Amino acid sequence: MIPLVLMAGFLGAGKTRFLSELVPQLAARGTRVRIILNDFQNARVDAARLGALEALVTPLNGECVCCGSLRELLQTLYDVPPDPGSVMIIEANGATETDELLGHLTTDTRLGHFTLPVQLTVVDAARWQKRWWHNGLERAQVGTATHLLLNWTHKLDAARLAAVEEAIRAEKPRAAFVNTDTFAEWLHTLAARVQHDPQQGGRSTGLQAAEPRARAARAPHTHPFGSIALPLPTVVLRRDFEQFVAELPEQVVRAKGLVRFADDPGPMYVWNRVPGRARVRLDASWPHADATPTALFIGVALPIDALTEAAARLGDRVPPA
Structure with missing residues (x-):
């Protein structure tokens, strides 16, 4: 290597x-x-x-x-x-x-x-x-x-x-x-x-x-950069998702993925946290048939457990269909 x-x-x-x-x-x-x-x-x-x-x-x-x-x-x-x-x-x-x-x-x-x-x-x-x-x-x-x-x-x-x-x-x-x-x-x-x-x-x-x-x-050496991809709920509330992104820990230097919102569950968006901007950026996407909502995090000493729990909680307040 x-x-x-x-x-x-x-x-x-x-x-x-x-x-x-x-x-x-x-x-x-x-x-x-x-x-x-x-x-x-x-x-x-x-x-x-x-x-x-x-x-x-x-x-x-x-x-x-x-x-x-x-x-x-x-x-x-x-x-x-x-x-x-x-x-x-x-x-x-x-x-x-x-x-x-x-x-x-x-x-x-x-x-x-x-x-x-x-x-x-x-x-x-x-x-x-x-x-x-x-x-x-x-x-x-x-x-x-x-x-x-x-x-x-x-x-x-x-x-x-x-x-x-x-x-x-x-x-x-x-x-x-x-x-x-x-x-x-x-x-x-x-x-x-x-x-x-x-x-x-x-x-x-x-x-x-x-x-x-x-x-x-x-081993005395661990690499500083790592990444993890986590599943997101099928649909999320926009307000909760924006708060989730805004509160990502400082160890995360890059965050992006796919997301659907409960108020309009048809389209799937590419989301991206852009450094220096207060809001998450959303772009239209044309995903493959098997694409699912996801979150990709890249950073230093990523708090895996905390990120996993925060992503899972996004589905807690979504009203049943």
Whole structure:
């Protein structure tokens, strides 16, 4: 099994620069590196910057890997042969919506030769939250991270650096702050562990992150991202469903599924909780005949029991037909 790393960060944060430092560190530890590098037009330029390193680099020009280039990204991952002792790093472009991409990387059953994803977000500390209307995207890329690297810190005085660190910790208190050396060592150790015990990669349990306590009891490493799909009642009250979505715990970074409402049980909607919006988004759907109402949750250390109970309770107040 191969560790799968999504590397995110706003435009100019220093992702490729960080990779140029990380790859030699991993190579020195005996860990092979594959890189998928996504950018709008100059992916091959950035790939050339990494060409002298001991890494296999695949450039993906075009749109973000969370949308327009998603199919190409997934096909590239499908085609990677089993290579225990290596790691796969996806360098997403600066405009990537990480929650959307993590949803695909976590739930796609054809990615069984990879671990569940971890996410390193590179933050330009000197420009943190100075992106005008893009500040929300920068925060969102931090909000789904499992690891954080602060870049360009030498441009800040001590007071500004402390304020930036405090703001980022408030945005994502569970993420680990790393540097090149500590992340290389962590990733090398992970590659060695999943090489000998694939269950530590998180995908082999079937219900992705549903057994974190059991795995933690016998191994020091558990993957931070997981997913679970839960059935919803056949129909629900709109008010109750909106409240259910609004009260999802903070561990859930992505939530979507199918739903029918008691006041109009004919159509089935695709529902989606969009980060930063107060209301759930509903889109018309044309489901297959065997499609049923469902809820898919993706996140860190998901509270499985609480989510299951909350989903089941949605049917308690629906009047009988």
